[in-house]
Amino acid sequence: MKIIKNQKINETVYIETLENGMKIIVIPKKNTKKKYVIWSTKFGSIDNNFIDPTTNKEIKVPDGVAHYLEHKMFENENGVDSLYKMMALGLDANAYTTNDHTAYLFGCTDNFYEGLDELMDFVQHPYFTDENVEKERGIIGQEIGRYDDEPGWKLYVNAMDCLYKNNPIKLDIAGTVESIAKITKEVLYSCYNTFYHPTNMVMCISGNFEAEKIIEEVKNRLLPREKMEEIKRIYPIEPKGINKKEKEANMGINMPMFMIGYKDELEEDKVKEDLAIQIIFNSLLGKSSKVYQELYNEGLLQTSLDSSYEYSKTYAHALIAGESTNPKKVYEKIKETIANEEISKEDFERSKKKIYGDLVSEYNDVENIGRMYLSDAIKDVNSMEYIDKIDDISIEYVNEILRKLFKENESIISIVK
Amino acid sequence: MNNSVISTEGFKTNLYAIFLTVPLNKKEVTINSLIPAVLRRGTEKYPNQLEINKKLEEMYGASFNCGVDKMGDYQVLKFYMENLSNKYLPEKQNAVEFLKELVFNPLIENDGFKKEYVEQEKENIKRIIESRKDNKSQYSLDRCIEEMFEGEMYGIYKFGNVDDLEKINEKNLYEQYKKIIKEARIDCFSCGEEVEKIEIPIERSKQEQVKCELQEHNIKNKEIKEPMDVSQGKLIIGLVTPDKPKSVVSVYNTVLGGGANSKLFQNVREKASLAYTAGSSYVRRKNVIFIKTGIETANYDKAVEIIKQQLEDMKNGNITDDEFNSAKQLIIANLNLIPESQEDLISYYFDQKLYDENLKLEDYIANIEKVTKEDIIDLAKDVKLDTIYFLHGQERSEA
Missing domain, CATH: 3.30.830.10 (Metalloenzyme, LuxS/M16 peptidase-like)
Structure with a gap:
């Protein structure tokens, strides 16, 4: 054992x-x-x-x-x-x-x-x-x-x-x-x-x-x-790159929803990469970011962006979701931020503290613990690796992931109106 | 002042809460719902959201939440702060101070809130109200409540209405805030390990007792059908329950629609295959039960008939020992889970205090255990169908 x-x-x-x-x-x-x-x-x-x-x-x-x-x-x-x-x-x-x-x-x-x-x-x-x-x-x-x-x-x-x-x-x-x-x-x-x-x-x-x-x-x-x-x-062979840039669906909802995605084709330690992506999202697009505040003040966002990273043995992608009266404008702003910004030392340290707190809070409830260990185990990951590895993440590594996964990668957007 | 400490062990976090409670009131519901939204925008020390959020992250991912809720005939403004307990913090953080700062020390300019924040939050609330229809399940339930409680306090939508927003500005909103801080009932809770009591930093000259009597409700006998572009119809049925012990009504509701062994789930879903979801929920503080199910539009008559048959069966005492026992088990199992969540603990004790019952959890469970099948059948005879609400699409023609 x-x-x-x-x-x-x-x-x-x-x-x-x-x-x-x-x-x-x-x-x-x-x-x-x-x-x-x-x-x-x-x-x-x-x-x-x-x-x-x-x-x-x-x-x-x-x-x-x-x-x-x-x-x-x-x-x-x-x-x-x-x-x-x-x-x-x-x-x-x-x-x-x-x-x-x-x-x-x-x-x-x-x-x-x-x-x-x-x-x-x-x-x-x-x-x-x-x-x-x-x-x-x-x-x-x-x-x-x-x-x-x-x-x-x-x-x-x-x-x-x-x-x-x-x-x-x-x-x-x-x-x-x-x-x-x-x-x-x-x-x-x-x-x-x-x-x-x-x-x-x-x-x-x-x-x-x-x-x-x-x-x-x-x-x-x-x-x-x-x-x-x-x-x-047997899985169908997935070609490199995205399938299509955007897709819109009309469902007659009042507040349009959007989801921006980046396909991840990197060969990385997925736990470390996941942590780096969380730091990137929190620093550049989180509630304490400049961009989020601007979008909020312009009335383009009402609630914070919901960013996540999903991976398994056959796929991996980073997603940014939210609701806005003008999803295209939010998309432009996010793309511009990702293209031009680097993660600063201050943002990096603060984001790490926040993510540490989030990881520890996961252990409040046995149901949450069970689900977390199970879904990680399906991917051959042991959830404890997250707490073990967060201290090892360097700002250089985070900026490298920012460049490879986001800056040099093509994004997609899905919109539901 | 009601400030309580609830000690828990084994949690990684502490949870603090401040609740401001006022009777629901059509004239003030909209302006009140705007207060938490504006307070979270900035304080004297942390004048904007950027500063607030940076501070929360520096505290190792503390989180601040606020909002409005409807509890019976009350409107409650809720503020929560959660942070890691000291054991897991590399350095101590003062979460209570920060929560108090957010509720009692707002950013003030020229004797009012910051104009920009008020205008933006007015716009946000307007969008929330206008987007109500986006969530079909919630919308259909809210609409059933509105129809059933038309002209009564409980029929008021918790965010109010768009028309009221125009009259609100940074000055009168601030006046309303000062009034609420003075006159609302205030409850504070600290839940966790080694938590400190929350002391309110303001003088309360007028200690008014905020209390509303349960409003009389007249049976409406309504049947409302509202068309919308949905592929699945949402059927909500409101029932009025008699003023009998809540433990009895609770078991009645669970036999009827509280889980997979309930009559609704078994008959609407399992036997008739009409729905994926079929159940009911009990609003204790209003003596009502809402039946909820999602069905094909064409199956409306069939579903209503099956549901009415279940109510009839309960009146006639057609309740098996299995149905009865598993309902009690389910309620007790859920009550046993309350101490496993700090938020649920706070909600439980707040509800008990607000309604002056102060029943300990173990006594509450003992009351459920005492309920007999005869109690349920007796009660069933006085349960009345009040309002049927159906949100439906076009009838699908099978190709």
Whole structure:
């Protein structure tokens, strides 16, 4: 077992990879009654083409399968729905699907082990029938409809369409009404057998636990599975550079929304790069920046810009989102700032202090901790690296990233009106 | 003065809050909602947002938040400051001083607020009000409340209205601010480890008791359909609950629509596959329950019928032990989570103080445990349907 201790924030992380290939991460927290567990498979909306490791055959599945599978996992042969069973125990249980993983989780103060029994039982026992697969189609159809009315979602999907030519990150996670029409129980079983194998799964647990003990508890609930080779996923080849410069959608909203994006093709330590990008965004465009104040005073921005950096094994990009009556004008101003400014020593030091505070605050809540370690683990990152590495970031490195990722790179903009 | 300390362990941060509370009032709602927006623009010591934000970042990422809220028939101006607790700070920071500076020591020019800030914030509030329709879920709920509480205090929108903005200037806004500081009820909270009490730096000559009695509500029997360009219709139904113990209404609401085991979720979503979301929420301080669901426009009649059937079933005592027990479990589980969030702790105790109940969390939980199924059925007989509101698009013709 790997044990990582951090004196500064007084936290310890235990990481164990089991014989069957499953990874378990435990972050113990004293002084809290809340317990949280999240169990995930590296199977998301972008994994629609792969080689089945048992037959060596290439398989293509309809868009939206990972999400459809998530909905159907709660089904049991005895007719009891596991989600409702967990909620009846007073657990805050849920599941979600992203572009690169599917996760099942619950938080609680009481009945943790009853919940763990149920969680580990239903995730290891799929039960799909023609009828129960059919029943879900209407519900997921409504969920897709809800996304269609969501301007923020449209904004994001269009930004991805501008950045990427082929990468399936630009597809809707839940698929389309047309694509989900093709999903059958056979498709679900095939994906389940491939992706819901321990070698492809990670579990994170946080709360008042002893690491060895809780790992033993998890092991006792795991069913034996035959060894499996790593799954080969087939992704379309993504050409260098952006797909298109801009995309606009009209949804009849009063305050237009925009998202500016930079595609990241650099080969960097992603944690260090992430920290450098946070420093850049905070210094140049954050609430304490000159540009933000000017945009605010001119009435072009009402709330602060929401900047982020997203990366996985198949994509990486930096995004700047906001709302403005005149998104194009804000875009010009941001481009101009990025082209002409360098990060000053003063801004650099202050931004580092702020980011340190943000990183420490993440450890307030076991749910937040669990989610953070899980989503980082999917990318083969251990979240503690952030606090360890922030002291090592130099101003020279930050300005180098500013030049390579932003100054010498083409940007895109997605607008929803 | 109500200043409380809530001690917590295990958090990396401390949270401080100052709440100014006044009765909702149609004439003053807009001008009041402008006060936090202008205060956060500048203080005597930190005259602009640039200086304020730099200071917050220098404090290792402290954060300041403010806004307006509607709590029952009250309008509450809220101010929060969160910062790392001393253990994790390389150098000590004075968060309380800074919060007090922001609320009680604004930037003043010529006996008024800074004109530029007031004009900009008027414009911002105007845009917020005009953009209400952008968030369809929130908008449909707000509209249902407006219709159901037409002519009553609770029907007032928390940001007020655009017409009032014209009359507001830097001088009369400052006068209103001084009045609020003097006359509003003030509650302060300090939550965390080794936190200091917040002492208000002003003299309060008139210690008025800000109190409003629950306003009488007459059943409206409205059915409103509002067309808009949406692909999914939003159905909101307002119910009036009788003046019975809130613990009983709380369990009733949770059996009806509080989670995946509730009647609404099971029947509207699982059995009829009409919706992705279907549930209800209870506004304790107004004795109302709002049912919310998103459906195809064409399924309106079907959905309303199923919902009415659930209300009928509860009246007739068709509540299984599972439904009843899981509802209680869910409420208690949620109450047990309150101490896990500093913001929730402050909200809980503020609500208890404002309504003079001062119930400890464990007593609150004990009350829920005492509720019986008979209590629920008894209550169900007096629950009345008040207003049905439907925000809908064109009926889709299936190709």
